[in-house]
Amino acid sequence: MATAHRVLLIDDDNFFLTVLADVFRGSGFEVFTARDGRDGVRSYLANSPEVVLTDLIMPVMGGVSTCMEITRLAGDNPPILVLLTSMFQGMPHEHEMPDMGAKVHIPKSMKPLDIVILIEQLLERQQFRVAE
Numbered sequence: 001m002a003t004a005h006r007v008l009l010i011d012d013d014n015f016f017l018t019v020l021a022d023v024f025r026g027s028g029f030e031v032f033t034a035r036d037g038r039d040g041v042r043s044y045l046a047n048s049p050e051v052v053l054t055d056l057i058m059p060v061m062g063g064v065s066t067c068m069e070i071t072r073l074a075g076d077n078p079p080i081l082v083l084l085t086s087m088f089q090g091m092p093h094e095h096e097m098p099d100m101g102a103k104v105h106i107p108k109s110m111k112p113l114d115i116v117i118l119i120e121q122l123l124e125r126q127q128f129r130v131a132e
Helices: 014-026 037-047 063-073 112-131
Strands: 006-010 030-036 049-055 080-086 093-099 100-105
Touching: 006 014, 006 037, 014 030, 014 112, 037 049, 037 063, 049 063, 049 093, 049 112, 063 080, 080 112, 100 112
Parallel strands: 006 030, 006 049, 049 080, 080 100
Antiparallel strands: 093 100
């Protein structure tokens, strides 16, 4: 049996966090959650997730600062960093270089299952690159 991928979800919206966590768990992920960026960084250090999805705007430490701190701490082995935001309503998009700390930006209006599918695709692509 394959080892479950680990994902860290960081969001101050308890309802959204619960729904997203449930969908990821239902898809076979090991899920860690945090309600702000500072706790998210602590959880990252404690659990070493392969993927971090963080809200952009949160109290204590926002998503940009969270992504930048995790990148700094990760060194040569960074997780896939994804910013979730309600600030834009377009399609998810990926940047060549990190923009606001993350290469991938996803609107919060996206269906939770679609977010999981997108993350699975990013993980598959990353594994393919490592195998090359």
